Each structure stands twice: as structure tokens, then as C-alpha cells.
Amino acid sequence: MKIKKFLIPEFVLIFLLLLTRTNAYALQSHIGIEGLYVHQGAHILFAVSMATFAWRVRGFVFLSPGVRKNLFVGAILLVLWNAWAFTGHIVELMIPRGHILYHPGTKIPSLSIHAWYDLLYYFFKMDHLWCLPAIIFIYLGIRDISKSAAEW
Amino acid sequence: MEWSLLPVWGIDFFGSAAMILVSLLCVVEAYKNSQKNPDSPLAAYILWFSMALFAFSASRSIGHMIKYVLLYFGRADLWHRLSPVSGSINTIAFTGISSVTLFFHRMQKIMEKMEKDRIKIEKTTKELLKLNEDIEAVVSQRTKSELALRIAHRIRNPVMIIGGLIRQLMRKGHEDYENYQLHLEKILEQAKKLESLVSTFENLRASTQETFIDIDLNELAEEVIEVITPEADKKGIVLVFERSAKPLTFRGNPHLLKIALLHIIRNAIEACKHGDSIEITTGIEGGRLFLEVKDNGPGIPPEILKHILKAFYTTKEGKTGLGLPYVNQIIKEHRGELKVDSVQGAGTTVRIYLPTHGPELGPEVQ
Numbered sequence: 001m002k003i004k005k006f007l008i009p010e011f012v013l014i015f016l017l018l019l020t021r022t023n024a025y026a027l028q029s030h031i032g033i034e035g036l037y038v039h040q041g042a043h044i045l046f047a048v049s050m051a052t053f054a055w056r057v058r059g060f061v062f063l064s065p066g067v068r069k070n071l072f073v074g075a076i077l078l079v080l081w082n083a084w085a086f087t088g089h090i091v092e093l094m095i096p097r098g099h100i101l102y103h104p105g106t107k108i109p110s111l112s113i114h115a116w117y118d119l120l121y122y123f124f125k126m127d128h129l130w131c132l133p134a135i136i137f138i139y140l141g142i143r144d145i146s147k148s149a150a151e152w
Numbered sequence: 153m154e155w156s157l158l159p160v161w162g163i164d165f166f167g168s169a170a171m172i173l174v175s176l177l178c179v180v181e182a183y184k185n186s187q188k189n190p191d192s193p194l195a196a197y198i199l200w201f202s203m204a205l206f207a208f209s210a211s212r213s214i215g216h217m218i219k220y221v222l223l224y225f226g227r228a229d230l231w232h233r234l235s236p237v238s239g240s241i242n243t244i245a246f247t248g249i250s251s252v253t254l255f256f257h258r259m260q261k262i263m264e265k266m267e268k269d270r271i272k273i274e275k276t277t278k279e280l281l282k283l284n285e286d287i288e289a290v291v292s293q294r295t296k297s298e299l300a301l302r303i304a305h306r307i308r309n310p311v312m313i314i315g316g317l318i319r320q321l322m323r324k325g326h327e328d329y330e331n332y333q334l335h336l337e338k339i340l341e342q343a344k345k346l347e348s349l350v351s352t353f354e355n356l357r358a359s360t361q362e363t364f365i366d367i368d369l370n371e372l373a374e375e376v377i378e379v380i381t382p383e384a385d386k387k388g389i390v391l392v393f394e395r396s397a398k399p400l401t402f403r404g405n406p407h408l409l410k411i412a413l414l415h416i417i418r419n420a421i422e423a424c425k426h427g428d429s430i431e432i433t434t435g436i437e438g439g440r441l442f443l444e445v446k447d448n449g450p451g452i453p454p455e456i457l458k459h460i461l462k463a464f465y466t467t468k469e470g471k472t473g474l475g476l477p478y479v480n481q482i483i484k485e486h487r488g489e490l491k492v493d494s495v496q497g498a499g500t501t502v503r504i505y506l507p508t509h510g511p512e513l514g515p516e517v518q
Binding site: 049 | 153157158161163167177182184185195198202205209223225237242243246247248251320354364514
């Protein structure tokens with residue numbers, strides 16, 4: 001293939017540009033707060049999937065009403081836990097580092113309460129109060145599926 | 153104002169440990185269920201779901217617990233290095249459980265399709281059974297009529313001839329000795345024709361018995377136990393065979409009876425759990441042969457026991473409910489009887505009775 005003469009200067013210019021020492025923007029760096037964004041996105045996905053599961057399992061005739069109820073409650077609690085944890089991560093960003101105090105001689109820190117978000121942080125950190133009951137309800141549902149498997 | 157973070161740390165640490173434990177129990181229960189129902193897509197899905205739940209709980213909880221241990225021992229620097237790894241695994245686990253959970257919709261469709269197919273098969277089978285019954289009734293009616301006509305036709309001539317000859321003899325008496333002898337010979341000839349007819353019918357009956365041969369119930373049970381033992385071993389169930397010391401011969405179809413026995417023992421295996429045992433006993437009782445399959449499983453609820461021999465009555469997901477009724481039909485074809493006794497919590501006993509062939513009965517029974 002023959003290159004047209006009028007294109008040669010453009011090719012030379014591109015070549016020279018490639019040799020120039022500058023920042024490479026081709027590869028995006030994943031630093032800073034990006035990880036939190038991805039994690040929050042995963043919380044939303046998790047919440048949506050659990051809400052869908054709760055909605056579908058309610059009318060799933062192949063499971064007994066007791067099993068359906070336990071799985072439904074478990075899934076709804078996980079939706080609430082996701083919302084709780086999502087908010088908790090945002091509140092965490094609002095807490096200045098100086099509010100977590102390590103006193104000499106103590107290994108467990110204290111939280112200095114100055115504003116409403118300090119209180120929120122304290123309570124939102126206890127997210128197991130949502131997710132542990134959720135898992136227990138799901139366990140009860142799965143256990144009953146196993147129990148109700150017919151023998152004859 | 154200062155609040156200690158001890159309650160927060162405590163709830164988080166012990167909550168994390170409990171999350172791992174409970175989600176592990178979910179996997180154990182789901183695994184047990186999948187072992188009970190290896191062909192069920194629902195059982196397979198629940199196992200996947202519980203494994204994803206465990207991955208989510210473990211990835212999250214282990215990170216949390218390591219964090220508190222490191223902070224407690226003043227190794228915050230180490231936690232800052234581990235934190236991104238733990239967080240990333242946790243996020244991946246979130247997407248994992250979300251994907252598995254969203255797949256529930258697909259599983260629901262599969263189950264609905266299977267149920268529709270099952271209903272369709274059930275309906276078609278019912279129609280086929282009805283059709284078969286109708287055809288059998290028509291064929292039986294036709295065969296009876298043809299047989300009656302044939303018998304009447306074949307018997308009419310010799311009987312009429314014999315009757316006529318005897319009447320002639322009675323009229324004439326013994327005066328004409330020569331004629332008397334001739335009449336008797338003719339009567340004998342016609343009687344021979346009738347004898348030949350009777351033997352034809354006897355041969356006909358024998359040809360219908362070809363599918364039924366002499367079998368020993370002990371040998372039949374041994375063959376079936378040999379086939380089913382690997383299934384019992386896999387589930388950790390012990391099969392105990394108490395063989396009758398006497399030979400238990402009878403006439404039957406070995407192929408059909410093996411199917412029936414396999415079904416009964418397989419049902420018992422499905423009902424039992426690891427470590428249970430199933431006793432199989434053969435013997436003679438009340439002039440009949442019997443084979444008993446006794447398990448110490450959970451038993452059958454009385455409301456199910458009432459309908460257990462009815463076709464299409466099932467408590468099993470995805471099954472047609474033709475198992476025990478089919479077994480019952482096979483036993484009935486052998487002029488036998490099927491009995492099911494069950495006590496909830498104590499186990500189930502299935503007994504089949506078969507008519508004896510005769511020689512195996514000891515003098516005390518005969």
C-alpha cells in the first residue's frame with residue numbers, strides 16, 4: 001500500500017508526540033476513595049438482590065409457608081442491614097480522626113461526642129444487630145427445608 | 153462527653169464470630185438437604201445460596217475480627233496494610249451473593265416448568281391407564297365371547313353324537329350285540345375328541361404361565377440386596393438380612409418382583425438417616441411366604457399412610473406418586489398382598505405376602 005505524500009507530516013508529528021515525556025493517561029489509577037464507592041455500589045446491589053429475593057420467595061409455592069416466612073424476614077433484614085451499613089460508611093467519613101481517643105493505659109478507644117454525627121457513628125457501627133438476626137432467620141428457613149424433605 | 157467503644161467492639165467481634173458459625177450451619181443443613189434430594193434443583197440452589205452466604209459472612213467477619221485483635225495489640229500499622237485486602241474480598245463476596253440471589257428467578261422458572269411437566273405426565277399417564285383399562289375390558293369381552301362360541305362349536309358335535317348313540321342304545325337294549333359294540337366304539341371316539349379338546353385348553357393355560365417361573369424368595373431378596381447395598385453404604389445405613397432357613401419357592405415373575413423389592417428398600421433408605429439400620433426378613437406365615445422390610449426411620453404420618461397405596465398421591469417434590477401403588481399392583485398380579493405399618497418416630501414396616509408353591513411348607517404348616 002502506498003502512503004499518500006500529504007499524510008507523512010501527520011505521521012511524523014504523532015511519532016514525535018509519542019516520544020514526548022509526559023503523563024500516561026491510558027491506565028486509570030484506582031486509589032483514594034474509589035474503593036469506598038465500589039463497596040457502596042456493592043451494598044446497593046446486595047440490597048436490591050435481597051429485596052428481589054424477598055419479593056419472589058413470598059410467592060414460591062414449592063416451599064412451606066414457614067420456610068417462606070423465615071427466608072422472607074431474613075432477606076428483608078439484610079436489605080435493612082445494607083441500608084444501615086451504607087449510611088454507616090457515609091457517617092464514618094464525617095467523623096474527624098481526633099474524635100477517636102486512645103487514652104494511655106487503655107487498649108480500647110473512646111469516642112468523643114461533639115455533634116449528632118458522633119452519636120450516629122456510635123449506633124451505626126453496631127450493624128450486627130441487623131445482619132446476625134437476618135442470618136439466623138435464613139438458617140431457620142434452610143433448616144426447615146432440610147427437615148421437611150419428605151420420606152415417602 | 154466521651155463514650156467507650158467497648159460495646160461497639162464487643163458486638164462487632166462476637167457478632168462476627170456468630171455470623172461465621174450460623175452461616176456455616178446454613179451450609180451444613182443445605183448440604184444435608186442436597187444429599188437427601190440429589191436430583192432437586194431447589195436443593196442444589198439452596199446449597200449454592202448458603203455457600204455464598206457463608207463466603208459473605210466469613211469474608212466480612214474474619215476481617216472485622218482480625219482488625220480488633222490487631223488494634224487491641226497496638227498493631228494499627230499492620231491493620232492499615234491488611235484493610236484494603238479484607239475490604240476488597242468483602243466487596244467481591246457482596247457481588248457473589250447478589251449474583252446467586254438474583255439467579256433465584258431463573259431457578260423459580262425451572263421449578264415451575266418442572267411442575268407443569270409433572271402435571272402433564274401425570275395427566276397423560278392417567279389417560280393411558282384409563283385407555284389401557286378400556287382396551288383390556290374390550291379384549292376380555294371379545295375373548296370371552298370367541299372362547300364361548302369356539303367351545304360350544306367344538307363340543308356340540310361330539311356331545312350330540314354321544315347323546316344320540318346312547319338314546320339309540322337305550323331304545324334297542326342289548327339285543328343286537330354287534331350294533332351295540334359299534335355304538336360303544338363310536339361313543340368312545342367322540343369321547344376321545346372331547347378329551348383332546350380338554351388337553352388343548354390345558355396347553356393354552358400353560359402357555360400363559362410362561363412369564364411366571366419357579367423362584368426362591370430368599371435368592372430374590374439376596375440379589376436385590378446386592379444391588380442396593382452400595383446406595384445404603386453411601387448413606388451410612390446398615391442392611392441386615394435375616395434369611396429363612398427353608399427354601400421359599402413360588403411361581404412369579406422375577407423381573408417385576410425385583411423392581412418391587414428395590415422400590416420398597418430404596419424408600420426405606422431414603423427415609424433413614426446415617427447410622428440407621430434396615431432389617432429384611434423372609435419366612436412363612438399362615439401358609440404364605442413373606443418378605444418384611446423394617447426401618448427405624450421417622451415413620452409415616454397417619455394422614456399420609458391412609459393414602460400411601462393410592463396412585464398419584466405423593467408428598468415428594470417432583471415425583472408422580474406411582475411407586476408404592478405400582479409395587480402393590482405387582483404383588484396383586486402374583487395373588488399376593490402388600491401391607492404397610494408405621495409408627496411415627498419409631499419406623500415403618502412393609503410386608504409382602506405371596507402364595508406358596510407347596511413343597512417348601514413343612515409338615516407343621518401343611
